[in-house]
Amino acid sequence: MKDVADSLPTYDDVIAAHERIAPYIHRTPVLTSTYFNELTGAELFFKCENFQKAGAFKVRGACNAVFGLSDEQAAKGVATHSSGNHALSLSYAAGRRGIPCHVVMPRTAPDAKKAAVRGYGGQITECEPSTSSREAVFAEVHERTGADFVHPYNDPRVIAGQGTCSRELMEQVDGLDAVIAPIGGGGMISGCCLTLSNIAPNVEIYAAEPEQADDAYRSFKAGHIIADDAPVTVADGLKVPLKENTWHFVSHHVTDILTASEQEIIDAMKLTWQRMKIVMEPSCAVPLATILKNPEVFRGKRVGVIITGGNVDLDKLPWMKG
Amino acid sequence: MKDVADSLPTYDDVIAAHERIAPYIHRTPVLTSTYFNELTGAELFFKCENFQKAGAFKVRGACNAVFGLSDEQAAKGVATHSSGNHALSLSYAAGRRGIPCHVVMPRTAPDAKKAAVRGYGGQITECEPSTSSREAVFAEVHERTGADFVHPYNDPRVIAGQGTCSRELMEQVDGLDAVIAPIGGGGMISGCCLTLSNIAPNVEIYAAEPEQADDAYRSFKAGHIIADDAPVTVADGLKVPLKENTWHFVSHHVTDILTASEQEIIDAMKLTWQRMKIVMEPSCAVPLATILKNPEVFRGKRVGVIITGGNVDLDKLPWMKG
Helix, strand or coil: CCCCCCCCCCHHHHHHHHHHHHHHCCCCCEECCHHHHHHHCCEEEEEEHHHCHHHECHHHHHHHHHHCCCHHHHHCCEEEECCCHHHHHHHHHHHHHCCCEEEEEECCCCHHHHHHHHHCCCEEEEECCCHHHHHHHHHHHHHHHCCEECCCCCCHHHHHHHHHHHHHHHHHCCCCCEEEEECCCCHHHHHHHHHHHHHCCCCEEEEEEEHHHCHHHHHHHHCCCCCCCCCCCCCHHHCCCCCHHHHHHHHHHCCEEEEECHHHHHHHHHHHHHHHCECCCHHHHHHHHHHHHCHHHHCCCEEEEEECECCCCCCCCCCCCC | CCCCCCCCCCHHHHHHHHHHHHHHCCCCCEECCHHHHHHHCCEEEEEEHHHCHHHECHHHHHHHHHHCCCHHHHHCCEEEECCCHHHHHHHHHHHHHCCCEEEEEECCCCHHHHHHHHHCCCEEEEECCCHHHHHHHHHHHHHHHCCEECCCCCCHHHHHHHHHHHHHHHHHCCCCCEEEEECCCCHHHHHHHHHHHHHCCCCEEEEEEEHHHCHHHHHHHHCCCCCCCCCCCCCHHHCCCCCHHHHHHHHHHCCEEEEECHHHHHHHHHHHHHHHCECCCHHHHHHHHHHHHCHHHHCCCEEEEEECECCCCCCCCCCCCC
């Protein structure tokens, strides 16, 4: 895993990333809802990364990594292990550059996810559903191909890419008091920390996490990384633990981490679909669920809410029976 | 039914409507999709009235009627019969003006729509799910209250209000070759005809209809109105027949009417949710279903596609089992 630079990204890296990825991403719209403003007593500005290319903000970091490679490096392709949006996004980015993308996924991953990765041109190598197998198989693929390893969130190029999202949001909305985003491995939140601590240091930064995968919350309270082995939550994008680079940003710049129960997440997700007419993942509902649960924290404030992605299985919505 | 003015609206009425309703409606965004452009060979511009106030374009016509009333007329309130979105929209508009709104709805209408009508302050009287029952029950309510009857689509004030949608679309997108919208009673299509025949007479106007509720298609081919009493289709906003005012516009200005099967409508709906991450009603999927079915009609053209509404029961999605 030597390909991960061990230095932290700077705000100059965010600016460079934004210029680099602009041709390949959407400048996503910001939506507002009178209904949710009245319900929460806050003014909410929803940054809709569910409308992003490949369906999630992850394409920002993936494109920054892929299009920052030298031609020589790029020729060998990129590689990652992920069964979710990072795999899709890296496959999309590699496809746009015309280079290979190797993805190690558990053989037990849903066929729909494998099909989506292949749809963007990703080449899947299957592993057993265990950490040891994943690491062994990934090491073999990495060794064999010489591809550049792009970690889903701990990679500084990825964090700088995610930082472009809050940069856009600050250009689109004046006078924000706070920004809130979901936290899993911490890539998006680290991007927010990197950008906002440089251009708007008074804006509060909240991270929202499922109670049943609250390792970031517990890490934040304990002052060091606590990792769960296999948390279970409907917010399947938020199961992964913090790593050293994301922990740096979280521990230095996050105002607070708030949590919500599974039912609160599902209710907030369904309510958003009903009232805002947007399709988003369960993970994206966690911020709104925590705002509804802690209205006193947000009342009277102008709050940017990052809707991180929209890749959801329409045949398995969490409020469907059976 | 004497309250319906029997004259046809003019484009000046559209301009006046736009000014009158501007404080109460959204100027909805236009979205594009690389995926659908590649799939269809056309350039599609989706006018997202699913993001409109009260969740559908119908609020345009409803607001135009409600805010055009004299104070004396307004004091008795407004009344209508509707299978859904017009009821919501008229309730919303009446609520904004602070006057009563009486709604006759089929008892089979989705619970989500009934609850939403009540949420906006509308007072519901239920009827059987047929045109004849609806009209009989409505006559009683109308007689009892003296409220101003705002027909869901045949009312000239409503047609002028709906005409503001395509007026916005023409301001938002240059060089459109065609516009397509669903057709039920023909209010939206008539608004498109009224506006486009005045400001962009070379733009083709297509109407899209379910095969299983194809009365407008058959009327168009026959040259006179053919009405079904109770058609069955998943596109529940499109079951109502044309009336004399909408027939005038359809027969004079529509380029063609295209139809799609139930499965084609459901497939187009699900595909739009998956790829564009927007929640829309089955009715709104009919235009895209007909474009996918008749690519030769639209290939190489810049086409405005009106997404008419987003009020759908999330517990009864048409691809759900049971």
